[in-house]
Amino acid sequence: MAQAKDPAARKLPGSLDGNRRLDRWLCINKDGTVTVTPGKVEIGQGILTALVQMVAEELDISVNRIRLAPASTAFSPDEGITSGSRSIQDSGLALRHAAAETRDLLLALAAKKLGVTLENLTVADGVISARSGGTATYWELATPELLAREATFDVVEKLPAEHVVVGTSLPRVDILGKITGKVAYVQDMVLPGMLHGRITRPPGPRARLKSIATKEVEQMPGVVAVVRDGSFLGVVAQREEQAIRAERRLARLAQWDAGEPLPDSDPRRLQTLAAETEVISEKGDPATAGVRQFHAEYTKPYLAHASLAPSCALAHQEGGKLKIWSHSQGIYPLRGDMAKVLGMAETDIIITHAEGAGCYGHNAADDVTLDAALLARAVPGKPVRLQWMREDEFAWEPFSSPMVMRMNAALDAKGNIVNWGHELWSHAHSTRPGGSGGVNLLAAWHLEKPLPAAKPGNPPLPGGGSHRNAIPLYDFPNQKVTNHLIRQSPLRTSAMRALGAHANAFAIECFMDELAEAAGADPVEFRLRHLKDVRAKAVIEKAAQMASWKPNEKGDGERGRGIAFARYKNLAAYFAVIAEVQVAEEVRVTRMWAAVDVGQAINPDGVINQIEGGIIQSASWTLKERVDFDRQGVTTRNWTDYPILTFVEAPEVEVALINRPEAPPVGAGEGTQGPVSAAIANAIHNALGVRLRDMPFTRDRIVAALSA
Amino acid sequence: MTTTLQVNGQTRVVQADAETPLLYALRNDLGLIGARYGCGLGQCGSCTVIIDGKPVQSCDLPVSAAVGKQITTVEALAVIENEDEKLHPLQRAFITEQAAQCGYCASGILMAAKALLDVNKDPSDGEIRAALEGNLCRCGTHGRILRAIKRAAQEMRGLGVG
Ligand code: FES
Ligand code: FES
Numbered sequence: 001m002a003q004a005k006d007p008a009a010r011k012l013p014g015s016l017d018g019n020r021r022l023d024r025w026l027c028i029n030k031d032g033t034v035t036v037t038p039g040k041v042e043i044g045q046g047i048l049t050a051l052v053q054m055v056a057e058e059l060d061i062s063v064n065r066i067r068l069a070p071a072s073t074a075f076s077p078d079e080g081i082t083s084g085s086r087s088i089q090d091s092g093l094a095l096r097h098a099a100a101e102t103r104d105l106l107l108a109l110a111a112k113k114l115g116v117t118l119e120n121l122t123v124a125d126g127v128i129s130a131r132s133g134g135t136a137t138y139w140e141l142a143t144p145e146l147l148a149r150e151a152t153f154d155v156v157e158k159l160p161a162e163h164v165v166v167g168t169s170l171p172r173v174d175i176l177g178k179i180t181g182k183v184a185y186v187q188d189m190v191l192p193g194m195l196h197g198r199i200t201r202p203p204g205p206r207a208r209l210k211s212i213a214t215k216e217v218e219q220m221p222g223v224v225a226v227v228r229d230g231s232f233l234g235v236v237a238q239r240e241e242q243a244i245r246a247e248r249r250l251a252r253l254a255q256w257d258a259g260e261p262l263p264d265s266d267p268r269r270l271q272t273l274a275a276e277t278e279v280i281s282e283k284g285d286p287a288t289a290g291v292r293q294f295h296a297e298y299t300k301p302y303l304a305h306a307s308l309a310p311s312c313a314l315a316h317q318e319g320g321k322l323k324i325w326s327h328s329q330g331i332y333p334l335r336g337d338m339a340k341v342l343g344m345a346e347t348d349i350i351i352t353h354a355e356g357a358g359c360y361g362h363n364a365a366d367d368v369t370l371d372a373a374l375l376a377r378a379v380p381g382k383p384v385r386l387q388w389m390r391e392d393e394f395a396w397e398p399f400s401s402p403m404v405m406r407m408n409a410a411l412d413a414k415g416n417i418v419n420w421g422h423e424l425w426s427h428a429h430s431t432r433p434g435g436s437g438g439v440n441l442l443a444a445w446h447l448e449k450p451l452p453a454a455k456p457g458n459p460p461l462p463g464g465g466s467h468r469n470a471i472p473l474y475d476f477p478n479q480k481v482t483n484h485l486i487r488q489s490p491l492r493t494s495a496m497r498a499l500g501a502h503a504n505a506f507a508i509e510c511f512m513d514e515l516a517e518a519a520g521a522d523p524v525e526f527r528l529r530h531l532k533d534v535r536a537k538a539v540i541e542k543a544a545q546m547a548s549w550k551p552n553e554k555g556d557g558e559r560g561r562g563i564a565f566a567r568y569k570n571l572a573a574y575f576a577v578i579a580e581v582q583v584a585e586e587v588r589v590t591r592m593w594a595a596v597d598v599g600q601a602i603n604p605d606g607v608i609n610q611i612e613g614g615i616i617q618s619a620s621w622t623l624k625e626r627v628d629f630d631r632q633g634v635t636t637r638n639w640t641d642y643p644i645l646t647f648v649e650a651p652e653v654e655v656a657l658i659n660r661p662e663a664p665p666v667g668a669g670e671g672t673q674g675p676v677s678a679a680i681a682n683a684i685h686n687a688l689g690v691r692l693r694d695m696p697f698t699r700d701r702i703v704a705a706l707s708a
Numbered sequence: 709m710t711t712t713l714q715v716n717g718q719t720r721v722v723q724a725d726a727e728t729p730l731l732y733a734l735r736n737d738l739g740l741i742g743a744r745y746g747c748g749l750g751q752c753g754s755c756t757v758i759i760d761g762k763p764v765q766s767c768d769l770p771v772s773a774a775v776g777k778q779i780t781t782v783e784a785l786a787v788i789e790n791e792d793e794k795l796h797p798l799q800r801a802f803i804t805e806q807a808a809q810c811g812y813c814a815s816g817i818l819m820a821a822k823a824l825l826d827v828n829k830d831p832s833d834g835e836i837r838a839a840l841e842g843n844l845c846r847c848g849t850h851g852r853i854l855r856a857i858k859r860a861a862q863e864m865r866g867l868g869v870g
Contacts, residue, residue: 044810044847171806178811179802179818180793181742181782188741240736241728308746308754308812308846358810358847390747605806609852613809616848639751639844647840650850 010153014093015039019077020150025098026055028106028142032126034061037069039079040091041329042174044358045610045669047087049172050602054092057165058099058157060123061138068173072352073335081330081432083361083495085572085667088602092665100157105146110136160600160661167661169605174355186327186354187312187387194314195224196240197375197386198247200233201396202446204633205491206259209233209446213253220246225378230448234375236384244389261631262490267299267402267694270425275484280461281471284478288419290410296514297407298507298693300677302627303400304642305496309357310393311364315376316383322349322376326369327356333434334366341370341444341451342377360617361496364388364397366433367442374443394642395634396442398494399627401427401466405507415519417530420479422508426466427489428456429499442492456487459499463569469501469674472508473567474530491629497617498673501568505674506681506695509564513682514691522551523563523682533567535574535597535660540565542595542656543576555687558583562682568671573598574658575671577615579651579679583687586699589619589651589680596655596671599663607668608655614672615653620645622677624696711771715740716784726772731755733771734781742782742815746844753843756816757781763823765842782815785822798822801860802853809847817843821857829865833858 011017019025019039027035036055042048048068056063069076079090103123110128111118113136120131126138160167177184202208209231217235218226222242227234233250237243263269314325322344328334331351339346356365372386388396403426410419433440435454444451458465467483498505516526524544531537543549543563553561560583565576574597582588592615601607624643628636636642677695685691690705709725715738722737729748734740734757746754748767755767758780785796798818801807808814817840824831824839831839836857845853 044812046809169806171803172808175803175806175808175811178808179782179799179814180786180795181740181815183741184811185744187745188735190739239724239732241724241732306846308752308810308844309744310746355810357812360846387745390749390751609806609809609849612851613848616850617846620848638749639747644844644846645848645850647837647843647845647850647854650837650848650854653851 012151012153013097014090015077015079016094016097016151019094022098022102022149022151023147024077025095026102026147028102028138028146030139032139033065033067034059035067035069036095037071037076038091038095039071039077040082040087041071041353042355043082043329046172046603046606048174049170049606050088051092051095052173053165053170053602054096055099057163058096059103059126061126063165063170065126070353071331072350073331074350074352078332081333083329085568085669088665088667092602096157098151101151101155102147104155106138106141109141113141163661166602167600167604167659169603172606184355185309186314186325186356187309189314189325189354189385191314191316191383194383194385195236195238195379196243197234197236197372197384198243198389199371199386199392200247200250200254201392202231202256204259204262206262207256207632208259210255210257212250212255216253217246217249220249226250227375227378229374230450231446232374232443234371236375236379258632262629262633265302265629267301267404270402270404270486273486275425275486278483279480280467280483281479281481283476286419286421286478286480288410288478290412290418292411292518293408294515294518295408296511296693298405298503298510300403300503300506300695302402302491303496303621303625304394304627305360305363305397306642306644307357307359307363307393310388310390311368312356312385312387313369313372314383314385315369315372317373317376317380320348322373324349324351324369324373325354326351327354327359327365328369329359329362329365330432330434333432334369337433337439337441338370338373340439341441342373361400362398362432362494364393367396370441370443391637394637398431398492400496401429401489401493403466403500403503405503407507407511409511409515411515411519415521417474417476417515418478420472420476422470422472423482423484424466424470424500424504425484425486426500427493428485428487429458429465429493429495431456431492431494456489456493458485462571464500466500468499468504468569469566470504471570473533473536473570475532476530491627491634497614498670501566501670502618502673502677505566506677509566509675509678510681510693513562513685524549525551527565536565536567538658539574539576539595539597542658543578543593546595546654546656547578547593549578558687560683560685560687562679562686564675564678564682566671566675572666573668573671575675577672577675577679579676579683581680581683581687583684583702587623587680587684587697587702588649589623592651592653592676594653594655595658596668597658597660598666598668600661600665601657601659602665604657604659607657610668611655611672612653614669615676616645616650618673618676619651619680621673622680622695622697624698626696711775713771713774713779714777715779716781722771724771727770730766730769730771730774734766740781740783744812744815746812753816753820754813756819756843758819758823761823761826763820782818785818796822797860797863798825798857801856801863805852805856805859807849807852807856809849813843813845817845817853821860825861825864829861831861
């Protein structure tokens, strides 16, 4: 290829750009296997299976030859955080390219060995054959030095039309262990001589430990150490149930200063707080009045990730080194923050990823890791396993921020939108470890010498945080979008599936329905007429066709249907969904029809699985979920306080995938969240004629809306 | 102090004392980690095992209450035949339907489903859903799990599965 030869001058695909050596990604083994070392991690989304496919494809080997090494700071490329549905773009494209270059290097060696030109070689499952006869295998050709070099970008990857592994629904590589009771999660790990830890947390985020008499607990059966540092209080015991009993006793003995009372939990309180205000989109004349004007305001509450498994980590301190096993989404940023707290060199801390349950964003995975390290430091030489209790997870994980969206619009005489306004209020959506100027780990703030938190913030646009998906994809002649960021939140907030895109797309798509009704238009046709993007139109049309949507269809007082659409981050997956609801005592979502376009689908069934999951989880957020707190702390501390959608309530879901092998692959995990909430709200309106604008749509809210 | 239990057809001795929840004895004394901790409160079903034919949440059952009873865990679903692991129809159906995302809920759900299929060979959709009332799945894998259980029931009735 006739491109510049200076590799540093060109941008390489995905995370390869920041980790250019091929041997950081791949190793060809003598035993006929290939070890792959991605920096991204499995969080239940099935990413590892997709990465295996991409590597097998470019290397022309069977998927069974691939061994995945868990990400570790000991050797993996630093890929930052596994989030934002970016793993295919970051890790997948890097591995795809690294594998293509590796194949090229191996072919060159084979050509030399067999004394033929490259054109005369073919590869099948790692065996290189010359047309004139003679073979060489990857496994005999590869030497340790072969991949000890930087990628060049002078190699062409396969064309989508040539793909035989990518684009097929390879079964997940991780399912067997999970259904046969094998060690599958960090929670299941056992190290020789392992002890068990538990933490006693303050009653609320502002409370501080006044006093604790630890003697009695120290004498309890099995207790090895009680650890106190400021308001950080924990216990290590021989057996897990002994640690739990000791922790309960500690909780009863501890005396706390309550601290300043927490404010009210109503999301609208956001609008009364000092904010940093930024106009993020302005087009035409935002004062355009049209012939009719409309306003509406929507809210969402604090939400919890509520992973099914409370967070867990193992830590082992020995001879000045600290070994950690964690389900963190970002082992390098976590290591950086841990080093600051523990006063250690980063290189003395080795964090290896081990899978946890599905996390859906920044949950307590990082926090529990520091907790485990603080306990392990008190018992040097002994590994400590710490799993948070359910109540800890619900009370202390970082939550998704409450949000308020104030919408305005104007219609012209033909019923077209001629002006659009969207103002939003939110706390920050990113307080992960690795922030600048502080440490984002819970225990660090409770220590005798606390380390301050980094300034809460948002990822920047175009992806954005609280403002993710706030700029409409619809083509309006005049518009203005304003973001009010209130950084400090009474409860810690951070990244949860879709970030602000959930609430913004919810508000946009509900408001579109309200405007369609005012214009006397069908909600499907109304959306299509305001869109130019053909892929956007295609998913909407597909969903309508799947559901046999009838223009201007009416609900019957109990049953109704509604549609919604979004393109995630305005640059990733396209998603349209129709929800059917049945309202009696409560809202039941009975069926959902959805169409999705993620560009090239690496593993179609994997995409559909994630979309189905996102749909059901968002239905759960929309109908049932809300983190609540009183003046002291979080009051929703178990599954009864914080109910989620059950097997009895789960809707039937049908998903169609519009596969576009020629388009770049994008992630599938998050684009569902906003449209599903809006489709449900629109279906309720279609069924009952009432408009619900405040999530969750509980029975009380339905009753209140009906009697208003 | 030790307690003697009947687990997966074997007599096993655990160090856990009488009040210890069965879950910890299974996981930490016997290494049967298929039963998972999700809440410790009897609310999520991650820890479900079968005791004398009934699905039971092992996180809030003291070891003493399980003495003398037949305890079956997910590890006993598959059988070893000629050194090969032969999966239970439920497990095979979970693979066929790819009925997992993170999979943390799976082993508890498999045990609740087994307890159902052991007494009801041809459950309706509503009966399957009701049998899973005590099991939560946070990843939203519900549809696939329900399909997998139906598929396994069909196979166990000796009908071809399509
Ligand atoms: S862990 Fe037993 S029901 Fe949740
Ligand atoms: S698959 Fe993750 S909880 Fe069910």
